[in-house]
Structures are given as C-alpha cells and as structure tokens.
Amino acid sequence: MDFASSERAGAQPKEITSAKIVVAGGFGVGKTTLVGAVSEIEPLTTEAVMTSAGVGVDDASTVPGKETTTVAMDFGRITMADDLILYLFGTPGQTRFWFMWDELIRGAVGAAVLVDTRRISDAFAPLDYFENRHLPYLVALNCFDGAPRYEPEEVREALAIAPHVPLIMCDARHRDSVKQVLVGVVEHAMATLVAEQGRGFATTGS
Amino acid sequence: MGQPQLPHDPRGALVRPYAVTRGRTEPQHNIPIEAVLVASQAAVQEARFAGHDKYRIAVLCEPRPQSLAEIGAYCRLPLGVTRVLVADMVAEGLLSLHSAAPKEGFTERMDLLERVLSGLRKL
Numbered sequence: 001m002d003f004a005s006s007e008r009a010g011a012q013p014k015e016i017t018s019a020k021i022v023v024a025g026g027f028g029v030g031k032t033t034l035v036g037a038v039s040e041i042e043p044l045t046t047e048a049v050m051t052s053a054g055v056g057v058d059d060a061s062t063v064p065g066k067e068t069t070t071v072a073m074d075f076g077r078i079t080m081a082d083d084l085i086l087y088l089f090g091t092p093g094q095t096r097f098w099f100m101w102d103e104l105i106r107g108a109v110g111a112a113v114l115v116d117t118r119r120i121s122d123a124f125a126p127l128d129y130f131e132n133r134h135l136p137y138l139v140a141l142n143c144f145d146g147a148p149r150y151e152p153e154e155v156r157e158a159l160a161i162a163p164h165v166p167l168i169m170c171d172a173r174h175r176d177s178v179k180q181v182l183v184g185v186v187e188h189a190m191a192t193l194v195a196e197q198g199r200g201f202a203t204t205g206s
Numbered sequence: 207m208g209q210p211q212l213p214h215d216p217r218g219a220l221v222r223p224y225a226v227t228r229g230r231t232e233p234q235h236n237i238p239i240e241a242v243l244v245a246s247q248a249a250v251q252e253a254r255f256a257g258h259d260k261y262r263i264a265v266l267c268e269p270r271p272q273s274l275a276e277i278g279a280y281c282r283l284p285l286g287v288t289r290v291l292v293a294d295m296v297a298e299g300l301l302s303l304h305s306a307a308p309k310e311g312f313t314e315r316m317d318l319l320e321r322v323l324s325g326l327r328k329l
Contacts, residue, residue: 016271016304019322020240038329044279046239047288070284075275080325087240107238109304109322179329186323187241190316197312 019086020087021185022104024130025114026122027093030142032074034114034172035088035137037180039076043090047072048100071097073104088182091126099128110189111137113183114172115159117150131162136192138166236304237289237296242271249300259283259294267301 023031032055036043069180089104091097106110113130123139130137132199139161143149146191152167161167166188171177245253255263262281268271272280278288284313295301308314 016242016244017307018240018242018273018304019307019318020263046275046278047284049284073275075279075312077276078325078329080322080328084325085242085271085273086322086325087275089275103239107240107309109307109319117312124301130303138253175329181325182264182326184325186326188325193312193315193319 014083016083018085018087020089021182022089022091022101022103022108022111022135023114024091024101024126024137025093026057026116026119026126029114029119029122030092031090031114031145033143034112034140034170034178034181035074035090037173037175037177038078038182040079041077042077043073043074045074046084051063055105069097072098073100094203097130098129102150105133105135108135110185111135112140112185113137115139115141115155117141117143117155118160120155127161136185136189138146138168138181138184140168140170140172140184140186142172143169151200221277224239236295237274237303239275239285240273241306242273242304243267243277243296243301244271244304245301253295255293255298256298259291260300263295264289264300271304 023034025031032043049068071092073092076088078086079116080087082085089108091101091104111130113123127139130200139155141150141152141155152169155161156167166184168181168184168203208294226241242261245264247268250261250264256264259281263277266277266280273286274288274292277283277292278285281288283291290301292301296303307318
C-alpha cells in the first residue's frame with residue numbers, strides 16, 4: 001500500500017512551481033478588472049470564513065451567536081509553462097479585512113497598489129500597509145475615462161510615495177497596459193533582490 | 207478556457223462549512239493559497255471511496271494542476287475547509303503538492319523572477 005501511494009504521487013514527474021503577484025488597492029479601484037485583463041480564466045472568487053473579531057483561528061460554528069464574516073478575494077491565472085503558473089490575487093477591498101493581506105502577501109513575488117485618481121485618498125491605507133512590509137511593490141495609477149489626470153510626480157508628492165517605489169500609469173481594462181504593470185512589478189522585485197544581495201542582507205523573503 | 211465540470215453536489219449549501227472536515231479547522235500543513243495540486247487517474251479512482259468532497263477535488267485536479275484557491279472557488283468551499291481537505295488528501299497520497307515560489311536563496315529566487323518576467327513579456 002505504501003509503495004502504491006508513492007507511485008500515485010509520482011505520476012506527474014515534473015515539479016510545478018507557482019508564483020503570485022498581489023494586486024492591492026481600495027474598494028472599487030479596478031483590481032478585478034486588472035486581473036481579468038490578463039487572466040486565462042474568468043477571475044474566480046475564493047472565500048475565507050472567519051469570526052468578525054478573530055483572525056481565522058476560531059471555528060465560529062462552536063460558539064453560538066458569534067458573528068462570522070466572509071472575506072472574498074478575486075484571483076486569476078496565467079499558465080506560463082508546463083511547470084510554471086502565475087497567480088494574480090486581488091486583496092479584499094474593505095480595510096477591516098487587512099489581516100487577510102498578510103496571508104496573501106506571504107511568498108508573493110511583489111505587489112501593485114492600484115490607485116484611482118478620482119479617489120486618491122483611498123490609497124493612503126494600502127500604501128501605509130506596504131511601507132511596513134518587506135515586499136517589493138509599485139504604484140499603478142488607474143486612469144479611468146474622464147478621471148482627473150495628474151502628472152505622476154504630483155501623485156507621488158500627494159501620496160508621499162518613497163522615491164525608490166516605481167510609479168506608473170495604466171488602464172486596468174487593457175491587456176497590454178496591465179502586462180506593463182506586471183512586468184514593472186517583477187523588474188522592481190529583481191532590482192530589490194539584487195540591491196539586497198549587494199548590501200549583504202539576508203535574502204529570505206517574507 | 208472552459209470551466210471544469212464538477213460532479214453535482216446534491217447537498218447544496220445545507221451543510222455547515224466545517225462539517226465536511228469533521229469539525230477540524232487546523233490543516234496538517236499550512237499549504238499556501240497559490241500552491242498547486244495534481245491528482246493522477248489512479249488517485250481519482252481511489253478518491254471515489256474517499257467521500258464526495260475529496261472525489262470532486264480529485265476530479266478537478268486530474269486534467270490540469272489547480273491551486274488551493276482554485277479548488278476552493280470551483281468546489282465552493284471556504285479556503286480554511288479546502289486547506290484541511292487538501293492536506294488530508296496529500297497525506298493519503300490522493301494529491302501531490304507542488305511547490306510555491308522559493309523564499310530563500312538569491313539564485314533560486316532570481317531564476318524564478320526571470321522565468322516569470324519572460325512569461326509576462328510573451329503574453
């Protein structure tokens with residue numbers, strides 16, 4: 001029986017690696033639109049059920065009357081090769097679900113913080129979050145039709161975005177534009193990794 | 207690309223989420239949300255006797271590798287429940303767990319970034 005199990009597990013000999021990029025931003029900023037523009041599947045929704053107060057460690061069903069909350073995260077997939085799949089995860093928009101962000105960013109390649117130029121102050125909280133995490137990220141300004149257009153440097157100043165954080169314009173509905181955002185995230189992750197290596201920092205991700 | 211066809215779940219949403227895991231909420235390993243799982247044809251046959259949810263998961267992961275997040279979404283199970291079931295199936299040899307991105311080692315991490323970058327440029 002034991003050797004039969006290992007044969008079954010070994011039926012797919014090639015090890016498949018999966019990577020993820022996190023798409024963050026306020027509610028309704030266009031995260032799912034961005035994911036859908038490049039995903040090979042219609043964006044899917046995965047749900048985590050947890051108590052409104054807890055951090056997902058409690059099984060609420062054992063405590064009658066305790067409120068449960070469902071946190072939904074939309075995601076997409078790009079199969080790059082037989083042995084490489086990239087997933088794009090949108091963060092839950094509502095700020096009270098930030099504890100889910102910690103799970104989402106764990107092991108991620110990097111993140112893009114999507115900003116709607118019509119509601120620029122919605123970006124403060126997501127940017128604060130990433131400033132305090134060890135994960136390479138860039139800021140992507142989603143230019144909706146008719147949205148006020150600002151010079152990137154005006155936005156950088158308004159949001160106090162650090163000079164080392166790349167800032168790019170995009171249209172979350174267009175595949176080529178989204179592709180450039182994701183290329184930007186990966187290039188920034190590479191540059192960050194090289195810089196850390198050069199400074200002799202430990203290269204463990206978090 | 208078409209959505210996978212899953213066996214119909216006649217129970218609908220009548221079963222409380224953690225009933226399918228017999229009340230357990232702690233998985234055997236903390237499987238990352240993006241880690242992919244694969245079932246062999248033999249595993250699908252064996253999973254017929256492993257319960258309805260495990261069978262659906264095996265069927266889903268046989269033609270094409272699926273992440274933990276995809277399994278939860280297609281089977282309409284919360285992530286925590288999915289993680290417990292999938293960890294059991296890995297322990298039982300019904301699914302093989304593939305690796306998420308390397309977290310350590312400059313060369314390993316850089317190689318992955320280069321492969322992802324080249325994949326994105328080809329889109």
